[in-house]
Amino acid sequence: MRILIYTGKGGVGKTSIAAATALFLANSEKKVMLISTDQAHSLGDIFNKKINNETSQISQNLDVIEIDTTEESKKIWKNLHDYLKQIISAKANDGIEIEETLLFPGLDEVFSLLKILDIYEEAKYDVIVVDCAPTGQSLSLLTYSEKLNVLIDSILPMVQSINSIFGSFISKKTSVPKPRDIVFEEVKNIAKRLKKLYDIFHKRDTTSIRIVTTPEQIVLEEARRNYTCLQLYDFNVDAIYINKLYPEKAMEGYFKDWEDIQKHNIQLAEESFSEQKLFKLEMQNNEINGKESLEKIAKILYQNINPIEIFCQTEAFKMDDINGTRILSIKLPFLKAENISVKKEKDDIIISLLNERRRFHLPDKLRTRKITSYSYENSELKIFMDYD
Structure with missing residues (x-):
């Protein structure tokens, strides 16, 4: 199985390129799952089809899912959720919406990764294509496992020990309910599964991360910073997509100066990512919407290239x-x-x-x-x- 993760700054066209890649592979007789972890889901818009947290079929070989992080979090951390709810119910005024207070920013998105692990372990697909959230959020998701394991290894044993010795006493004195062992086991299990997925993401023969950018200097600089941070965590970035290039005809006359700017930025990308496969896609005449337009840009991008190929393996x-x-x-x-x-x-x-x-x-x-x-x-x- 191959996992292809598409990341980049918001608005660069990650969803279009991820969807086009998934459709191209499905038309090449690969069984493909396309997943959106972005809270601002747009796969349904691009395929003109209602898509939700359940698997939807786009074609014979292509399934799609837009992960509902709230639903996934309820499944994954039910015992911890119920314990915190119990504490808040005992201490809070009736006017507080308890469920809303338990929607921790950032944590729900992390649970979307465990949905990817579930799909991976089912082993029903040849390829999983992931349409990630914008750069910063993607980095947080990809690196959260390592940070969580520091917490689990160092702090949780101490808290569990205190709870075992003093939990009942604290509960009597403060009326804060003593957490059951199942709460700690649940946290450990979440960390264990995130670590498992983290290891899969680091397998260079399995997972490739691909950065989508545009030829604008500000966007390209973010792509370079994104790549640096991914190197710091030793993820394999094997391809860069430069999207929304201006066609030569569009830069005639008044926009002539843009031609030199674009050429300079393309050269910068080629020099910056000399080891990676560089894909280029011009801005299209029409909005990318529906299978026909996705198949069109996939044909432009890939021609005689197989997108599940590992284009490079860099050792960080x-x-x-x-x-x-x-x-x-x-x-x-x-x-x-x-x-x-x-x-x-x-x-x-x-x-x-x-x-x-x-x-x-x-x-x-x-x-x-x-x-x-x-x-x-x-x-x-x-x-x-x-x-x-």
């Missing part, structure tokens, strides 16, 4: 040993040295860049070492580690 990390010094090297393009900071905290290395912060749990052979220095040159961060 490597470790060297030079004269006893361990060097952890990470490819992080499009950054400035002053935007990077590195520190060691207990058995972890924490790397901060731009708005992202990643915690690496060190292998045994590095835990007894300290960071002596780090450098950023030629798009590569090098962390030097020696014994105290």
